[in-house]
Amino acid sequence: MRSSKRFLAGLTLAALLFSVVGDAFAADVKANKKRGQVYFRMVCTACHVDLTGAAIPPAGRTMAEWRAYLDADKHDASGKTNPSARYYISHAYRESIKDHNKAAKKFLKLPDEQLYADIYLFAVNGAKDSDTPATCN
Numbered sequence: 001m002r003s004s005k006r007f008l009a010g011l012t013l014a015a016l017l018f019s020v021v022g023d024a025f026a027a028d029v030k031a032n033k034k035r036g037q038v039y040f041r042m043v044c045t046a047c048h049v050d051l052t053g054a055a056i057p058p059a060g061r062t063m064a065e066w067r068a069y070l071d072a073d074k075h076d077a078s079g080k081t082n083p084s085a086r087y088y089i090s091h092a093y094r095e096s097i098k099d100h101n102k103a104a105k106k107f108l109k110l111p112d113e114q115l116y117a118d119i120y121l122f123a124v125n126g127a128k129d130s131d132t133p134a135t136c137n
């Protein structure tokens with residue numbers, strides 16, 4: 001799965017070119033929307049509500065906006081938190097919060113690419129112009 005950087009770079013390029021949804025994003029990674037939802041809620045949303053008082057519901061953006069946001073991997077323009085959204089999905093971040101965050105602990109061993117695909121699918125599938133807008137965070 002992580003065998004070669006060139007392989008991953010190729011997948012990323014393919015994703016950018018075809019704007020595919022999470023489950024097709026990495027050919028060997030089957031995205032799990034439910035897992036994406038749990039992590040999104042318990043890690044992403046929890047921190048947002050703590051720090052900003054506002055959630056980031058998937059239905060707050062269109063499918064295209066979520067794809068553009070996640071593909072660009074620019075997290076927080078204010079500079080207050082890590083500039084990479086992928087950082088908050090990474091094993092290193094999960095490790096750092098696992099003692100007080102159940103989702104980080106539960107998914108600690110999951111490969112980064114798998115969890116990224118899960119979150120990608122949850123966000124895009126819950127976008128406001130999707131068939132299943134998710135106002136729950």
Ligand code: HEC
Binds near residue numbers: 045047048056075081
């Ligand atoms: C450590 C706390 C924290 C974590 C964890 C976190 N975020 Fe953020 N995020 C923020 C802050 C703070 C901002 C800046 C928001 C602002 O200035 O209003 C931000 C900005 C954003 C924005 C841009 C919001 C906008 O309106 O422009 C999005 C989208 C976002 N985060 C998604 C995510 C996702 C997806 C995850 C999980 C993979 C995540 N964040 C994890 C704190 C966090």
